[in-house]
Amino acid sequence: MYVFNFYPTHHKSHKKIDFRSDVDDLGFLRPWSPQEESGCKKQYETWYASYLPIVVRRRCRWEKENPRRNSHLLQRFVRKGIPHSFRKELWLRSCPSRKDGVWKKHEVPDEVIKQIKLDLPRTFPDNKFLKTENTRKTLGRALFAVAEHIPSVGYCQGLNFVAGIILLVVNDESRAIDLLVHLVSQRQDYYGENMIGLRRDMHVLHSLLREHCPRVIVTLEKLDVGLDMLVGKWFVCWFVESLPMETVLRLWDCMIYEGDEWLFKVAVTLFRSNMMAISSCETIDQLMTEVQNIGTSKAALYCHQLILKSAALPITNKSIENLRIEAERAIPE
DSSP states (O other): OOOOOOOOOOOTTOOOOOTTOSBOTTSOBOTTSTTSOTTHHHHHHHHHHHHHHHHHHHHHHHHHHOGGGOHHHHHHHHHTOOOHHHHHHHHTTTOOOGGGTOSOOOOOOHHHHHHHHHHGGGSSTTOTTTTSHHHHHHHHHHHHHHHHHOTTTOOOTTHHHHHHHHHHHHOOHHHHHHHHHHHHHHTGGGSSTTOHHHHHHHHHHHHHHHHHOHHHHHHHHHHTOOHHHHHHHHHHTTTTTTSOHHHHHHHHHHHHHHOTHHHHHHHHHHHHHTHHHHHTOOSHHHHHHHHHHGGGSHHHHOHHHHHHHHHTSOOOHHHHHHHHHHHHHHSOO
């Protein structure tokens, strides 16, 4: 389920968002368009009124300080938000080109091609740009490239949404495909036949939740529910289908620059922010509803505060790797 398309328009003049427009900069329907749920506009306006000054202030700081040339500043600036005009550059900063021979080509099975074709029209079908025939062909070529370069992945449902966002942000087919292949290759064990990486990281998340919000774990164990069933999709799609779009972009800014620790940081912060509602669940249906509601919660919408709270958690790539080693021992063959 795709939640809301909360992506702010950035005008050079820093003017207020044009509420007359039904689509945002990435081509997504705004919450108040006729196709979207009624009643969303006020929630969006309230959030955006608080977020716009942050966007303007951060862009001014980027233009003044130019942290791209100062590695000591860059991490802090990335965590506080990459302006849309710099996002493509920062996302591609450490991305190798396929022209460099980093990835070999493999034959793609017909069944994989068939699966890709089936999902093309299902990929953000209301998006202004992605619903055109030419862009869908570009999306198909991007997903084919993943299968061609990473045969252990082939194609996995959810990657179509990941690819769609990358194409929209990068707006350059060749480099977008480079980035997609690069990012998927870093997490390819999420998508293999037995999804061993996903199973492992659900164990890791379970350990982190036990440490940072144990009441959630008490509820999960009482109802005998695994995290893979509840939030496996968060990690498979890197939150694309689960959180507001601006929140996804802010999360990806950090994840692309710093690594997988951000998937765990944000997941833990979201659970902590909704801990009371989750811990009060008495049935599996109630639990699944509450977890689904996380995507529309205030904690998920107010992305700047979410990222800052997540940054404060003592969760690092090193601690994640140590927990992964422990988790691999616990996962049955």
